[in-house]
Amino acid sequence: MAPVETQPLTISSWPQAILHLDADAFFASCEQAVHPELKGRPVITGKERGIVAAASYEAKARGVQRGVRLSEVKKLCPDAVILPSDYETYSLFSVRMFEIMRRFSPDVEEYSIDEAFVDLTGLRRSFHGSYEVIAEKMQQAIETELGITVSIGVSLSKVLAKVGSKHKKPNGLTMISGRDIHRYLQGLPLEKVWGIGPNTAAFLRKFGITTALDFARKDLRFVEQHLSKPYQEVWHELNGRSVYPVVLESKSAYQSISKARTFTPASLDETFVFAQLAKNLENACIKARRYKLAATRLVVFLRTQEFTGSGVEIKLSRATAYPVELFAPLREGFDQTYRPRTLYRQTGVVLAGLIAESATQYGLFDDTAKIEKMGRIYDVVDQLSEKFGKHSVQHAASLPTKQQAQHEGARGDAPQRTASLFKGENKRQRLGLPLLHIKV
């Protein structure tokens, strides 16, 4: 094992102040804020998926963790209140939380639904107080106005601010000044650091580096020799040199859109597996159209029971977000990947190389009239979906097969009454004819 080289960690007090805010058990807290009678009780969201999406601190205290099956939860915590996730409500809380933060600084990065970075640099004067006081006020405002608690870290860089917000939860506030950095990195396992995963942690362990402090103290030469750019950046951030800016532009443009579904039990049935895939494609297309994006590449992947096997990528002759145009490439990708007599557990689709819909071009041989007509059809489809719910209109190719009806039955869903109406349509479907079906 190589000895750990040391490097001094001395930094002037607050060249900049970056705040990281992380809502505590966000989904569960929103539910408790909306339904005060749930305060103090173990609340769990994720009912629709069968696993814990979020657990309130009362539930966590009883050993309930994220990702645990709900059947397990009932054993651990029989009096748990299990709710389906209500993303609309959580989004509203999220929006209001960001609004409150913007009252303190215009530089707010909405990192995820329940997390944000804020650049506080230079604001002490206008608030007549330290960065700690500003953070406290923000924390207070959120609690009194929204009824949820948040944990905050303030330090010299994003990575250190994240270390701070995780340090004390819930309702914590941790200030890490340049002089204090080593105290917080000392006992911190390296893989807990934002940007360092299990793989990199295992690699660095071979050099005797196990804590965040061990890593921060390695010298530049070592870091440049053994690690790639992202890890070099984390190293600078841990040393109090900010390299990740607080990004203000809200993430508008997706690079890719993917949809995947796992089914239980695994299936041997080709038609069923393909129908699943087609359904994913439709969902991905709906989302792409909502953002006025079109795909130039389509990735198709099937996963076996062991979750092995990667996808194939198909270049599209025309950028599109219309399933009818994508079924042929989808079939092609499926045929390349699908192995008969294999148990599949998951199918998925990625719309990649997304460009603005307005930038899509007609090829030399495209039938422009036909494409425009298709556009109008999908406009109607999208409107219907909005009014009557997703999947009020579906392509016949993604209609449930008999086996799927069984699968859904096993999950306790309502049986699909429409399934039997579509016997014999497989042939047309294979010819790539656009079949639309309105569910009643």
Add this chain to the structure above:
DNA sequence: TCTGGGGTCCTAGGACCC
């Protein structure tokens, strides 16, 4: 350690061109 469904970015290597 995986759960399950989203995403992003980086790197290495190959294809292709001059």
Add this chain to the structure above:
DNA sequence: TCTGGGGTCCTAGGACCC
């Protein structure tokens, strides 16, 4: 066709994040 050097573009795969 290979020689040699250089550049760009694309893609697959890895690693990580919430």
